[in-house]
Amino acid sequence: MKNIRVRFAPSPTGPLHIGGVRTALYNYLLAKKHQGAFVLRIEDTDRTRYVEGAEEYIKRALEWFGMSPDEGVDQGGAYGPYRQSDRKEIYLKYVDDLVAAGRAYIAFDTPEEIQAMREREQNKGVHSPKYDASTRMTMRNSLTLSAGEVTGLQQQGTPYVVRLLVEPGRTVEIEDLVRGSVRFDTTELDDKVLLKGDGMPTYHLANIVDDHLMEITHVIRGEEWLSSTAHHVLLYEAFGWKDSMPSFAHLPLILKPSGKGKLSKRDGAKFGFPVFPLAWDAGEGEEAYLGFKEAGFLPDAVINFLAFLGWNPGGEREIFTLSELVEVFDPAHIVKSGARFDYEKALWFNQQHIMRLPDDALLEWLRPGMSAYYTDWSEEQLKRVIPLMKERIKTRNEFYENTRFFFSEDWPYEEKMIRKKWKEDSPAHLQNLLAGLKQIDPFEAAACEATVKTFISENGLSFGAIMPLLRIGLTGTLKGPDLFQTMEILGRERTIARLERALEAFPRIKG
RNA sequence: GGCCCGUUCGUCUAUCGGUUAGGACAUCGGGUUUUCAUCCCGGAAAGAGGGGUUCGAUUCCCCUACGGGCUACCA
Numbered sequence A: 001m002k003n004i005r006v007r008f009a010p011s012p013t014g015p016l017h018i019g020g021v022r023t024a025l026y027n028y029l030l031a032k033k034h035q036g037a038f039v040l041r042i043e044d045t046d047r048t049r050y051v052e053g054a055e056e057y058i059k060r061a062l063e064w065f066g067m068s069p070d071e072g073v074d075q076g077g078a079y080g081p082y083r084q085s086d087r088k089e090i091y092l093k094y095v096d097d098l099v100a101a102g103r104a105y106i107a108f109d110t111p112e113e114i115q116a117m118r119e120r121e122q123n124k125g126v127h128s129p130k131y132d133a134s135t136r137m138t139m140r141n142s143l144t145l146s147a148g149e150v151t152g153l154q155q156q157g158t159p160y161v162v163r164l165l166v167e168p169g170r171t172v173e174i175e176d177l178v179r180g181s182v183r184f185d186t187t188e189l190d191d192k193v194l195l196k197g198d199g200m201p202t203y204h205l206a207n208i209v210d211d212h213l214m215e216i217t218h219v220i221r222g223e224e225w226l227s228s229t230a231h232h233v234l235l236y237e238a239f240g241w242k243d244s245m246p247s248f249a250h251l252p253l254i255l256k257p258s259g260k261g262k263l264s265k266r267d268g269a270k271f272g273f274p275v276f277p278l279a280w281d282a283g284e285g286e287e288a289y290l291g292f293k294e295a296g297f298l299p300d301a302v303i304n305f306l307a308f309l310g311w312n313p314g315g316e317r318e319i320f321t322l323s324e325l326v327e328v329f330d331p332a333h334i335v336k337s338g339a340r341f342d343y344e345k346a347l348w349f350n351q352q353h354i355m356r357l358p359d360d361a362l363l364e365w366l367r368p369g370m371s372a373y374y375t376d377w378s379e380e381q382l383k384r385v386i387p388l389m390k391e392r393i394k395t396r397n398e399f400y401e402n403t404r405f406f407f408s409e410d411w412p413y414e415e416k417m418i419r420k421k422w423k424e425d426s427p428a429h430l431q432n433l434l435a436g437l438k439q440i441d442p443f444e445a446a447a448c449e450a451t452v453k454t455f456i457s458e459n460g461l462s463f464g465a466i467m468p469l470l471r472i473g474l475t476g477t478l479k480g481p482d483l484f485q486t487m488e489i490l491g492r493e494r495t496i497a498r499l500e501r502a503l504e505a506f507p508r509i510k511g
Numbered sequence B: 001g002g003c004c005c006g007u008u009c010g011u012c013u014a015u016c017g018g019u020u021a022g023g024a025c026a027u028c029g030g031g032u033u034u035u036c037a038u039c040c041c042g043g044a045a046a047g048a049g050g051g052g053u054u055c056g057a058u059u060c061c062c063c064u065a066c067g068g069g070c071u072a073c074c075a
Helices: A019-035 A054-064 A085-100 A109-125 A149-157 A203-213 A227-237 A265-271 A297-308 A322-328 A343-356 A359-373 A381-388 A395-399 A414-421 A424-440 A445-458 A465-477 A484-511
Strands: A005-008 A038-039 A103-106 A159-165 A171-176 A180-185 A193-195 A220-221 A247-251
Touching: A005 A019, A005 A171, A005 A220, A019 A038, A019 A220, A019 A247, A019 A297, A019 A322, A038 A054, A038 A085, A054 A109, A085 A103, A085 A159, A085 A193, A085 A203, A085 A227, A159 A227, A171 A227, A180 A247, A193 A203, A203 A227, A297 A322, A297 A343, A359 A381, A359 A395, A381 A484, A414 A465, A414 A484, A424 A445, A424 A465, A424 A484, A445 A465, A445 A484
Parallel strands: A005 A038, A220 A247
Antiparallel strands: A103 A159, A159 A193, A171 A180
């Protein structure tokens, strides 16, 4: 089998959508699984839709996920250039060949003329008029004009496009890796524009030429391309490249979490979760979007979540890192139907990945954001807090938000619980317990636990009478990691200071 | 409208003619725990509808319904 070469070919028209990330992922997985090449090609043939910064965004997103291309605009390669706007001359040559071979033709029709044709056809009862075999001979093109007229118009600088000559009455069959055999009747196909009036190729031309020249073996792309694949096959035929045509795999769409239709960028704001990998800030006046990264997700968790949206390895295991996915990926298991985006499940994947990540990796992940939350924190403390928190956070932001009491003295008491738990004899108990805690040396979790537990049993108390008060006094809240571990990390000084503060504050709160 | 694709628990999915239709998220109940989380146990929950083919259909075929994509000098 030939070496596998796949490409991810986004258009730099904005931030990379999560569906695009999944397309990139499946391409990446197939390439890596077979030691093939993962190519990044930028499809910027539509100048009117070009967005500043989008290409950069795409590269940063791929890098964040760890899916760096083997070849592409930045890494170069033997098949460059990898940006279609830099390949303009190449397409010109191939489109000339097609015209010379009679497989394509030059058309001078203005938008108004095409519109007029459509109206004519509709009046004749044709539902969806097309520029095709039934109409092309009524238009102004190199099929209806003499050779002299054509060169004359060209010399005058009359704008023109090049169209693919589609022969009607044929059946084009494609063998899709996920959908099996799909057939199209060429009578339904229009004479697609190959070269636009501005001299740039359309997607269809550029795609086929590039995939062929770059020796792409598998085209993995979204379902929205399935319909035009018939044209693409016709193009491969016209060029005489049918024998080396790549395999196709058309991916199901990612749908809105509720309601109808595919997931859109607006859904993020609407439902309160990210639909982009990274934040996108287009500048003033433009809409900004939150990314999974900023929402506190691990790249592997997002990958894992996305991988399972429309694919599964067949077994019951669900947690995989990117490199583990490479091992088990098989395009034969790609699902045919669209998948609903489920943010709850994404959170679950993130939690699972956080729990499985070694502490030192979590440290690297958490460190950069600390200073945005806390002014006075030490790496030493962070290191000790991580093992206590890793099983109780779903996102990185949750870590920061739920560890205030470790890194700051600025956190509120859950006053409602104090009112409920602060009893007649509570002051005396807390007072005595505090005296006991002061004796502990070294101030370690095991010793704290022994002291507290002994105190409780010797006084015939219940855990419920003491622990909640202790916990609120030390952390402000009733939920959190092991209290004795927490005490050890806080240290004797802060533990005692906080309990003394509680002794003063609780009666006041109780009122 | 036309062409193409799709349709299993609320959601993501397994099943490649014979299963008590399995798992996961979410949900509900219970256990563990000083709380929360983790973890463990359990419950509820599905083959769009109608025809065929077959000894037997979730699985194969057809029709209908519904959903989606395409129908641009956008990708």
